[in-house]
Amino acid sequence: MKQPDPEDAAVAGTSSLCPTCVEWRCGVGSLLTPDEARQIAAVSVRRQVPAGTELMATPNLRDSCIALLRGVVKVSRLLTDGRQQIVSLKSAPDLLGAPFAPPGEVSVRAVTEADIYCVPRHAFEAVVRQNRGLEHRLHLRALEDLSEAEALLLTLGRKTARERLATFLLDMAGRFRPAEIGKRCDTLDPAYDHDTLDLPLTRAEIGDFLGLTFETVSRQFAALRRDGLIDFSDARRVSVKDRKRLRSAAGT
Amino acid sequence: MKQPDPEDAAVAGTSSLCPTCVEWRCGVGSLLTPDEARQIAAVSVRRQVPAGTELMATPNLRDSCIALLRGVVKVSRLLTDGRQQIVSLKSAPDLLGAPFAPPGEVSVRAVTEADIYCVPRHAFEAVVRQNRGLEHRLHLRALEDLSEAEALLLTLGRKTARERLATFLLDMAGRFRPAEIGKRCDTLDPAYDHDTLDLPLTRAEIGDFLGLTFETVSRQFAALRRDGLIDFSDARRVSVKDRKRLRSAAGT
DNA sequence: TGCGCGTTTTGATCCAGATCAAGGCGAGCG
DNA sequence: CGCTCGCCTTGATCTGGATCAAAACGCGCA
Numbered sequence: 001m002k003q004p005d006p007e008d009a010a011v012a013g014t015s016s017l018c019p020t021c022v023e024w025r026c027g028v029g030s031l032l033t034p035d036e037a038r039q040i041a042a043v044s045v046r047r048q049v050p051a052g053t054e055l056m057a058t059p060n061l062r063d064s065c066i067a068l069l070r071g072v073v074k075v076s077r078l079l080t081d082g083r084q085q086i087v088s089l090k091s092a093p094d095l096l097g098a099p100f101a102p103p104g105e106v107s108v109r110a111v112t113e114a115d116i117y118c119v120p121r122h123a124f125e126a127v128v129r130q131n132r133g134l135e136h137r138l139h140l141r142a143l144e145d146l147s148e149a150e151a152l153l154l155t156l157g158r159k160t161a162r163e164r165l166a167t168f169l170l171d172m173a174g175r176f177r178p179a180e181i182g183k184r185c186d187t188l189d190p191a192y193d194h195d196t197l198d199l200p201l202t203r204a205e206i207g208d209f210l211g212l213t214f215e216t217v218s219r220q221f222a223a224l225r226r227d228g229l230i231d232f233s234d235a236r237r238v239s240v241k242d243r244k245r246l247r248s249a250a251g252t
Numbered sequence: 253m254k255q256p257d258p259e260d261a262a263v264a265g266t267s268s269l270c271p272t273c274v275e276w277r278c279g280v281g282s283l284l285t286p287d288e289a290r291q292i293a294a295v296s297v298r299r300q301v302p303a304g305t306e307l308m309a310t311p312n313l314r315d316s317c318i319a320l321l322r323g324v325v326k327v328s329r330l331l332t333d334g335r336q337q338i339v340s341l342k343s344a345p346d347l348l349g350a351p352f353a354p355p356g357e358v359s360v361r362a363v364t365e366a367d368i369y370c371v372p373r374h375a376f377e378a379v380v381r382q383n384r385g386l387e388h389r390l391h392l393r394a395l396e397d398l399s400e401a402e403a404l405l406l407t408l409g410r411k412t413a414r415e416r417l418a419t420f421l422l423d424m425a426g427r428f429r430p431a432e433i434g435k436r437c438d439t440l441d442p443a444y445d446h447d448t449l450d451l452p453l454t455r456a457e458i459g460d461f462l463g464l465t466f467e468t469v470s471r472q473f474a475a476l477r478r479d480g481l482i483d484f485s486d487a488r489r490v491s492v493k494d495r496k497r498l499r500s501a502a503g504t
Numbered sequence: 505t506g507c508g509c510g511t512t513t514t515g516a517t518c519c520a521g522a523t524c525a526a527g528g529c530g531a532g533c534g
Numbered sequence: 535c536g537c538t539c540g541c542c543t544t545g546a547t548c549t550g551g552a553t554c555a556a557a558a559c560g561c562g563c564a
Contacts, residue, residue: 145398
């Protein structure tokens with residue numbers, strides 16, 4: 001997409017833009033140009049939050065867009081009696097809380113310890129208004145999120161428990177390489193085992209993502225293991241043993 | 253939103269912009285300014301399609317954005333074995349197939365007879381590129397669609413059959429006033445019964461929307477009726493008898 | 505007017521996944 | 535250490551919704 005610009009080094013050196021922000025800018029998928037990154041960095045605050053933090057509970061975060069620099073965050077919708085549905089899972093680097101989106105009834109909670117960058121919403125929106133290209137990139141991103149949500153709708157509405165788990169594993173594969181949870185960037189080290197991943201979620205959270213109970217998640221994992229499609233070295237570390245069969249178990 | 257501009261009459265009279273297009277422009281929620289409407293009308297083709305038409309099957313529609321002028325359309329995702337999940341229900345006036353969205357694995361099928369306006373995708377995108385404000389409005393619309401999809405995720409992932417049906421009815425209420433299916437615009441006639449609606453979908457389609465079978469849809473409708481929350485004059489025409497209890501049956 | 509077909513209702517039965525229950529395992533910690 | 539507290543597994547049972555089956559209801563059409 002964007003040229004790997006030599007301006008980066010210079011940017012990192014200037015004023016308020018730290019190296020991490022540069023990484024974020026790159027990692028977020030060329031969302032920001034160096035100039036946009038600079039403008040946004042100028043009005044932002046960096047924080048570290050422990051696992052389990054509800055970000056929307058912190059008052060001044062409610063009015064911020066949040067750049068996720070490190071860690072994993074779950075976005076859920078809740079029913080009054082406590083039932084919840086995880087609506088999307090965000091891993092660094094990503095952006096939480098789109099500019100221009102009305103506040104909405106969601107909970108945003110750190111799954112792991114996380115480093116975040118808080119951008120006051122109105123300031124972010126002001127930057128967007130000045131940068132036509134940025135709005136276009138945000139627009140495209142919203143459309144991608146929509147497409148992801150639709151895929152999850154199909155999973156929740158029409159797939160069996162086994163198919164949901166297989167779908168979930170394929171979705172996670174590649175996203176969470178082992179021991180990289182909490183790391184800032186995926187280095188492209190060829191030594192990495194592409195078929196092994198560390199799940200960032202508990203069984204209960206996977207259930208909240210897939211519309212199942214944690215017992216069913218556990219049992220279906222056990223079944224997929226028995227059938228030789230996957231294996232576990234411990235509860236969180238999975239290896240995909242037979243991608244082809246796993247894919248067919250996901251029901252297309 | 254937009255000022256009710258006196259330019260309309262003039263626009264309607266000029267060249268290629270017909271009165272219906274003006275209505276579409278207004279109805280779509282101020283998506284287009286008169287000038288944008290004119291530009292888009294200049295490159296579009298109007299068609300009428302019978303109920304059941306698969307729009308994405310028509311080759312040149314695959315590369316179009318579709319303005320829905322009259323009728324109801326369902327957007328679904330399919331599994332190879334025929335299971336399907338309706339991902340969104342569009343009623344006139346609305347826009348199908350967002351500019352810039354990658355083609356994606358969806359089926360778009362007319363539920364009722366429909367009048368549509370086909371805008372070649374690249375031409376639409378060209379217009380958008382020239383109109384900063386239009387892209388912003390499309391961006392906001394994508395965020396709304398995303399929010400709707402998230403609400404449906406909660407419904408599919410965590411609600412019981414009864415809650416799903418109650419949620420569905422509240423969602424439809426107001427959207428489909430009786431005998432207005434297929435009409436072009438909702439006139440604000442105070443005589444209308446605000447609590448009665450004509451369902452545009454069959455029981456099977458409602459099932460495909462809510463992740464249920466048509467038998468379960470039928471039975472839960474019967475149960476809600478027995479409990480006095482709703483009533484049917486025929487299979488398609490529902491009246492909400494007790495909105496408060498229906499809302500609580502929807503599980504918030 | 506009666507036929508045929510898609511839709512809807514309702515009944516009977518089945519089963520995938522929920523619920524209830526009991527241990528086990530591992531990590532932090534006094 | 536040994537304890538506690540989350541997490542995870544596994545078993546037994548229950549149940550909401552699926553599946554299978556049949557009949558009734560329109561509605562367009564000959």
